[in-house]
Amino acid sequence: MSLVITSRAGDSTLDRAVRLVPIEVISVYTAVVALAGAAILALLIAGALATPLVLALHARARHLRASLAQHLVRVLSFIAWAFAVSNPLEPAPPIDRWIPAISIIVMPVLGTMLFPPSGSP
DSSP states (O other): OOTTOBOTTSOBHHHHHHHTSOHHHHHHHHHHHHHHSSOOHHHHHHHHHHHHHHHHHHHHHTTOOOOHHHHHHHHHHHHHHHHHHSOTTTTSOOOOTHHHHHHHHHHHHHHHHHSOOOSOO
């Protein structure tokens, strides 16, 4: 599937995939981890909880409704990014770096393939 296919709303698949990456939450998580010097599990949990909240607020502001599937893909995308930035499960040994590296690409693209566009933000 090409990433330049457009939906009925005129959004390309790439546009839809990018919207499935919770940039707002990832940015805050990355800044806090950099200031704290180490990732902690509480930051991962807080980010995972904040991700659907931020999506719901964006959807409400645009008078749209985000699907449960969209929330799930965004939370999984956040978790993949959190592991790519650092090891939120320290002092446990880190997972192989290729797993989050591939996941941060695959999760949003897979989300656009599995869930058709439906007026989501």
